[in-house]
Amino acid sequence: MISPSFRFSQRNLPLFRLTLCRYFPTFSRRGPSRRRDPEAELYDIENMPVYEFDAMTKPGFDIFLAQQEVRNYLRKTKYELPQLSKLAEEFVPPSPTSILCFKNSYYIGESSPIQKKVVLTIELHSIKALLTQKQLHKFVLLCGPRFNGKEFKFSCDKFPHANQNKKYLSDLVDKLLEEAKNDDDKFEDIPMDTRHMEKREY
Structure with a gap:
């Protein structure tokens, strides 16, 4: 016989549902169904044709890419290089007063401390003019071992940029020329030292 305390009645039925029953949602958490692409079935491993060793190999494909790159440069040679003639400028030789020749080095793709070094050379016949x-005798004495008998050679790498070193050498030559033209002391009694020239010959 069921105890009166467990009898279902209209009064305790809602309490029984809240305590002993669990609510389950009716909607599904799965996303919408996706239809399979018919083109994907063509590349399915089960539907692929049997390999008969008639496809392009890896070395052959590399040759194909190399030929494609060469054709690309040939097209540029034919259609783009002729357009550069519009930008060509006529070569104008330096004037007789431009006697300075600067040389410096560049390294593509990397930095080097040699890039800031600038070398300046001046031909002897340019100074004579x-x-x-x-x-000229005084100028040679002021330059010292920088004169090798044929040209004057200066170098500078004391500044972090090549343009700064170039400006320093240019100003240095201007000061040497100014001092050589100063008639207060002509250095006529001082002979020219050629020991460094003789050492280079050996």
Whole structure:
């Protein structure tokens, strides 16, 4: 016989549902169904044709890519290089007063401390056109071992940028020329030292 405390009645039925029953949602958590692409079935491993060793190999494909790259450069040679003639400028030789020749090095793709170094060379005949014989003798004495008998050679790498070193050498030559033209002391009694020239010959 069921105890009166467990009898279902209209009064305790809602309490029984809240305590002993669990609510389950009716909607599904799965997303919408996806239809399979018919083109994907063509590349399915089960539907692939039997390999008969008639496809392009890896070395052959590399040759194909190399030929494609060469054709690309040939097209540029034919259609793009002729357009550069519009930007060509006529070569104008330097004037007789431009006697300075600067040289510096560049390294593509990497940085090097040699890039900031600038070398300046001046031909002897260029200096002779600017100075007299006595002034040239004084200029040679001021340059010292930087004169090798044929040209004057200066170098500088004390500044972090090549343009700064170039400006320093240019100003240095201007000061040497100014001092050589100064007639207060002509250095006529001082002989020219050629020991460094003789050492280079050996």
